[in-house]
Amino acid sequence: MLYVHIPYCHHKCSYCGFYSVAGHRDTQDYVDALCCELKIRRTDKPLKTIYFGGGTPSLLPVRQLEQIILTIRDNYNLSQLEEVTLEANPENLTPQYLDEIARFGLFNRLSVGVQSFVDVELKMLNRVHSRQQASDAIRSAANAGFTNVSIDLIMGLPLPYRVGLQNSLTVLDELLPLGVIRHLSCYELTVEQGTILDRQLQMGRLIMPNDEIVVSDYEVLREWCKTRGFEQYEVSNYCQPGWRSRHNSRYWNRTxxxxxxxxxxxxxxxxxxxxxxxIERYIAGAKVGDIPYEEEILSAADAYNEYVMTALRTIEGIDKAMVPEEYRSVLSKSIQFALKEGLVEETHTHYRPTTEGLLKADGIAARLFV
Ligand code: SF4
Incomplete structure (x- = not known):
């Protein structure tokens, strides 16, 4: 598995707490540094998935994306490659850009950061694109031959500009006949400290919705997915049968x-x-073959806690065989409350969250930590 990070964005979305640099920049030095790192960390082990994430990878000029791809092709074993995803924002997905990246013959999945198909909500989130651009981008992706498109949406948007998730899903219905939307990621809006959203809330310009509204968004989404044949396979991820994100699924399996x-x-x-x-320190480090990084050795307890937390967010739940021997009896005792409350079901091999349990997965996991 390889993850390639492009930490540049057109500008900052109001809710974004990720590390990314906004504004027009020359990205060539960064791409050169990234290619240095890809060479330094080369491995013969076959890659099954590659994910270009950000930031906004689709902001890179095509020739720079090509430079990264050529470096990967020259330094990694791609004989078992299954899935290569490009995260993209709608405003970048012009027909010409899509045709050019399709010609690389590498990307077989697009993850499009739509977030909402409602203009007033997009404006509130400080997104660059409009509803029309988002729809056009998906149509253009289909025309360019992409057959595996994932859409990102956000639920639980603030008042008073919130129109509601149903409106975005109605637009999605118009795009489904294209036959390329296979996957939906829908995250609840969270407020990160120091973001524009955080300040807007403090000034009283926006108000976060109460739990009832968030749960109703969640219900609307689940119903839409159920009636359109999308299965929920993780708290925030839905797909048509057979179209799970292989890359993200491997994160959850601790690959x-x-x-x-x-x-x-x-x-x-x-x-x-x-x-x-x-970015500056990263580029300087790459030039001398010594990129600064920090490392954390995971204790057995850290590894157990991480596994419990991610596994409980998936419909498969906790695989007992994945739990180290020393924690099995601890888990079988600590999880009793969730079994009694109907949040988790026990099978011979797994502890599986119920529908209600998926909604409360993070809270349940917190009570299982050692
Ligand atoms: S495009 Fe994504 S990474 Fe960039 S500012 Fe917006 S939310 Fe953050």
Whole structure:
């Protein structure tokens, strides 16, 4: 697994707490540095999935994307490659851009950051694109031959500009006949400290919705998915049968991965490392073959807690065979409350969250931590 991080954005969305640099920049030095890192960390182990995430990877000029792709092709074993995703924002997905990236013959999945199909909500979120641009982008992706498109939406948007998730789903209905929307990621809006949204809330310009409204968004979404044949396979992820995100599913299975780029995280089974969250320092480090990063060795308890937290967010739940021997009896006692309250069901092999349990997955996991 390889994750490639592009930490640039057109401008900052109001809710965004990720590390990304906004505004028009020359990204060539960064791409050169990224290619240096990809060479330094080359491996013969076959890659099954690659994910270009950000930031906004679709902001890169086509020739720079091509430079990264050529570096990956020259340094990694792609003989078992199953899925290569490009995260993209609608305003970048012009017919010409899509035709050019389709010609690389590498990307077989697009993850489009739509967030909402309602203009007033998009404006509130400080997104660049409009509803029309989002619809056009998906039509253009289908025309360019992409057959696996994932759409990102946000639920639980603030008042008074909130129109509601149903309106976005109605637009999505118009696009479904294209036959390319296979996957939906729908996250509840969270307020990160220091973001524009945080300030707007403090000034009283926006008001977060109460739990009832959020739960009703969730219900609307689940009903829409059910009637359109999308299965929920993780708290925030839905897909047509057979179209799960293979890359993200591997994160949840604790598969080791390489993360390249400024601020990118890597997981090596027993440790996690994260590159410096500073583009200038990242570029300077790459030039001398020494990219600054920090590393954390995971204790057995850390690994157990991480597994419980991610597994409970999936419909499969906790695989007992994945729980280290030393924690099995601890888990069988601590999870009793969730079994009694109908939040989790026990099978021979798994502890599986119920529908209600999925909604409360993070809270349940917190009570299982050691
Ligand atoms: S496009 Fe994504 S990464 Fe960039 S500012 Fe918006 S939410 Fe953040």
């Amino acid at each position: 080791p991965y390489i993360g390249a780029g400024a601020a990118a995280h890597s997981f090596e089974g027993l440790s996690r490392r994260w590159n410096v969250s500073d």
